[in-house]
Amino acid sequence: MGASSGDPQAGGDARDRAIAALAAIAIGIQILEAAIPSPVPGIKPGLANIVTLITLLVLGWRAAVAVTLIRVVGSSLLLGTLLSPAFWLSLAGAVASLVLLAALRPFAPRHVGPVGLAIAAAMAHITGQFLLAWAIIIPHPNLPLVLPPLLLAALITGSLTGILTAQVLADPRIQRHVRKPASSP
Amino acid sequence: MSVGLLRWGDALIGVLAAGIVATAFALAYTPAGEARVLVISQAGAAPQHEPLDRARVLEVAGPAGITRIEIEPGRARCADSPGRQNICEASGWLQAHGEVAVSLPNRLTLQVRGPEPGFDSMHY
Numbered sequence: 001m002g003a004s005s006g007d008p009q010a011g012g013d014a015r016d017r018a019i020a021a022l023a024a025i026a027i028g029i030q031i032l033e034a035a036i037p038s039p040v041p042g043i044k045p046g047l048a049n050i051v052t053l054i055t056l057l058v059l060g061w062r063a064a065v066a067v068t069l070i071r072v073v074g075s076s077l078l079l080g081t082l083l084s085p086a087f088w089l090s091l092a093g094a095v096a097s098l099v100l101l102a103a104l105r106p107f108a109p110r111h112v113g114p115v116g117l118a119i120a121a122a123m124a125h126i127t128g129q130f131l132l133a134w135a136i137i138i139p140h141p142n143l144p145l146v147l148p149p150l151l152l153a154a155l156i157t158g159s160l161t162g163i164l165t166a167q168v169l170a171d172p173r174i175q176r177h178v179r180k181p182a183s184s185p
Numbered sequence: 186m187s188v189g190l191l192r193w194g195d196a197l198i199g200v201l202a203a204g205i206v207a208t209a210f211a212l213a214y215t216p217a218g219e220a221r222v223l224v225i226s227q228a229g230a231a232p233q234h235e236p237l238d239r240a241r242v243l244e245v246a247g248p249a250g251i252t253r254i255e256i257e258p259g260r261a262r263c264a265d266s267p268g269r270q271n272i273c274e275a276s277g278w279l280q281a282h283g284e285v286a287v288s289l290p291n292r293l294t295l296q297v298r299g300p301e302p303g304f305d306s307m308h309y
Contacts, residue, residue: 113192116197119195155199
């Protein structure tokens with residue numbers, strides 16, 4: 001995408017390496033998070049979304065899609081959930097949040113910061129998961145009763161991951177990469 | 186953490202998200218509406234609608250005996266039914282839209298309905 005001013009091939013390679021590294025970090029976070037026992041099933045912090053948001057804000061939407069899909073597939077391979085309901089739920093949440101992030105991308109970072117993006121992504125994530133669960137996995141008429149607490153949890157965890165994302169983005173080592181596309185458009 | 190990190194879009198999304206959460210809670214947990222009519226469905230017969238306006242007792246004959254249904258304003262219950270496990274009686278008063286009592290020996294279901302469609306039914 002011409003983020004680097006030098007040889008486009010070299011820029012592409014650097015970009016691919018960055019995507020691979022970010023995806024690896026995201027997979028690591030997701031695996032660690034899977035090991036944390038959750039008091040309520042279905043609720044977890046979603047810390048891997050920090051990586052998606054940073055990728056979105058630093059490398060753009062396509063890179064964020066790549067990192068997220070690699071994360072979903074890679075972590076499910078390591079956790080042994082590939083193609084199981086957990087995998088599809090994870091994928092549905094990831095796709096839903098990516099769609100909303102794509103819609104919000106034009107407003108970032110001028111009008112919307114990481115906190116807003118993270119809240120929106122978390123809400124979309126749980127909504128996507130819920131719709132898949134309700135439509136296919138557990139089509140029970142009373143399943144909507146569990147949605148409000150999950151949405152509330154998404155609002156809280158989204159705010160937290162958004163604040164963490166802002167903290168990570170403020171790090172000078174990340175800022176060096178953030179400024180690059182802005183200075184050489 | 187400085188306030189400068191928050192754009193107006195963040196506040197807007199936060200408010201919208203909080204609104205969605207509040208709406209979801211309100212929609213999901215408001216009482217399903219008060220029951221106004223009792224629908225008595227028996228195998229092989231047309232459903233019978235009884236308004237829950239005044240106290241009375243109905244007796245419905247079925248293959249296993251007589252099911253006695255008590256109706257009071259806004260609620261109804263299966264007071265006596267031939268089932269040995271008293272499943273129909275154990276359903277208690279039906280007073281929220283969609284609540285159901287079933288008597289299998291008499292091939293009978295009792296369901297109360299409210300003015301607005303809420304949940305189709307509640308199962309335990």
